[in-house]
Amino acid sequence: MVRIYLDRLALSPLLVVWALTLFVLTSACSPALNWREVRPAQADGLTALFPCKPDAHERVVPWPGLPAGATMHMLSCQTEAGTWALSYLTLPDVALLSPAMHELTLSMRRNLGAASQMAGSGAPLSEQDLGPISVPGMTPTPQAHGWRFQAQRPDGLGRPLDMDIRTWHFSHGMTVFQASVWRPADAVKAQTSEDVAQAFFNGLQFPR
Known part of the structure; x- marks a missing residue:
């Protein structure tokens, strides 16, 4: 079942973000919260707090x-409370930064829309702009925003499952x-x- 979902999502621009997250969501392993500090590789020194040990992919x-694409890094893990993910990429041109922040939001919408279609429910995607967000040490930018989405995805048996997704988009350097x-x-x-989701976001910080 999972393999079919991944194949169908292969045409989505941010496929690694949704596909890997979908895979983790359908995983059987759901440990309890066990917070630990994580320093992702090639992430400009970012420190994150995950409630489980994340797997790293790129x-x-x-x-x-x-034209040649971009290398997307992702860390993700699952607990009984949900799935926790951090994805990031470094761009070669400062002119691409602002459009990239917008692309993150667009890709999230597209991927959630595709998941709702696979669930077969026809339920509309609901989204809320949570406004500007601040990660200590980040590069200040008007595009740094938080979002909340409500959508559906197939559960392990292919039935519609109502999901609540919160996401922060921000940048540091390039x-x-x-x-x-x-x-x-x-x-x-x-x-x-x-709010364990807010605890996750509050744990993000860059060196100063």
Whole structure:
């Protein structure tokens, strides 16, 4: 089932972000929260806090303005509370930075729309601009924003599953980042303690 979903998503520009996340979401392993500091490779010194041990991947993906594509790095892991992901790529031209931040949002919309179609529900994608965000030490830019999406994806049996996705888009130097938390909507509604998604975002910082 998972292999079929990955093949269908192969034409999406940010396929590595969605495809790997979809694979992790359908994984059977769901450890409890166990926060640890992670320093991703080639990420301009970024430090992140993950509630599980992330797997690292990289892949060349199609990217606007780069005929040969771009190398996308991704870290992701899953717990009972959801899936946690960080993806990033470094660009060769400062003129590509602003369009890249916009492309992250567009690609998220496209990938979520494709997932909803595979779920076969026809439910519309809902999105909310959470406004400007700030990661300590990041490069200040008006394009640094947080987003919240509500969409559906197929569960392990191909049935529609309501999802709540929160994502931050930001940059440092010539590198653009997307940090995201993917959780079943029912789990978000049932949450009664600290917002674990916000704890993940608050753990992001660059050296000063």
